[in-house]
Amino acid sequence: MFTFGAKIRFIPEAYTPSQSVSPDRALVSHVTACILNAGDRDAQIAVTLYFEDRDPVGPHARAVSDCRTRHLRSNDLSDPWSVPRDTSYASVIEPFEPSIVQHTCLDSRRTHIAWLSRMAWTSV
Amino acid sequence: MFTFGAKIRFIPEAYTPSQSVSPDRALVSHVTACILNAGDRDAQIAVTLYFEDRDPVGPHARAVSDCRTRHLRSNDLSDPWSVPRDTSYASVIEPFEPSIVQHTCLDSRRTHIAWLSRMAWTSV
Amino acid sequence: MFTFGAKIRFIPEAYTPSQSVSPDRALVSHVTACILNAGDRDAQIAVTLYFEDRDPVGPHARAVSDCRTRHLRSNDLSDPWSVPRDTSYASVIEPFEPSIVQHTCLDSRRTHIAWLSRMAWTSV
């Protein structure tokens, strides 16, 4: 079907605040890696995290079914490692089927919320 | 005139909150797909939505006149399907004439508003 | 010096709210087109605006000196035309020397402020 996008994706900036304005899941501070697999085969992706002062962790495998999007929240990662809070990190996502990657962050530390979003940088 | 941009566009992340701080249309939470047709022929576009836990819907056709921009709000889609609220989804937009696509989201669930915006990812 | 970037830039989405939380220039709602001319020759740029329900206006010429950035605020455009408030529009920027374009919007309608920013889409 689609023959695009099986390229490594890079997101140099991410940060998950430990504080949130509400325990409501929709409003808890988080980073989301949004993967779109618009193809007709299941896709495996490998996520590696890079830090400022320690070795990378990963690659960590995740699956995205065909014709589905999957929105991976940093708060939900726990096996085999979790994403540290209040810590700057970067992500490299390697899809083994064509997939598109976008990063979105909700910061709800204050009594309001703030969003930021960016499409991953793609190796050419 | 212009010979750019007749390429498939991908936006892996979208989410339309059901709550809004105000019923004023300008402040209601929404996602907008902004299409620019800077060419001199009318453009048809086909929008398909992808979800985490159900089959894609679409393609859904829309027209953008020549030398016009069209800002499609998620809240205004109703025929043949509407965009579910409080649900993560992704979009694929296929223009049949050269057009540019950008996504913008207004989140007004809290007593303030928050914006996020991203240019669609383009197949090369 | 640099040999990049003399390409047409497209920003499908822009909107300048008429309301602002403060008359302080730094906090007035506005859209800014940020042009970077990192080369060693002055650059002319031509800006054209596209709307949903009327013909485009422009091209409108602006100059960016060599080795300078210029941040054009929508509120400051007045000759020969101004940018209408509370109106969706799109921009096409054509630089005649290599230049980079980014769009940033400050929305200060509410008692807080909200930012959104996006790099212009580039014809390949």
Added chain:
Amino acid sequence: MFTFGAKIRFIPEAYTPSQSVSPDRALVSHVTACILNAGDRDAQIAVTLYFEDRDPVGPHARAVSDCRTRHLRSNDLSDPWSVPRDTSYASVIEPFEPSIVQHTCLDSRRTHIAWLSRMAWTSV
């Protein structure tokens, strides 16, 4: 390992407000240039800042270790020059090893915070 990304990066827009809602480092207004060096060799980068009304400053050298990310905050730059507050500027970042660059800005002038983020534009 990776053979991507040794390209010049451009960020036309940056602005570091002098005001902040809190002296807490995490909440002080700032701009961050986030560099990811996912390769296996240390990377040198050269940062040059461009202004609206004065000559560029730089290049200013920084190092990013192999397999690390480095998040350079505008507030921390002091040698040989600092980033002026309340001043529009642009950045050009030249990596001498493959590296990815993203810009993020926290604006905490008001009693809430606002984020904006954008991937740097890449010369092709």
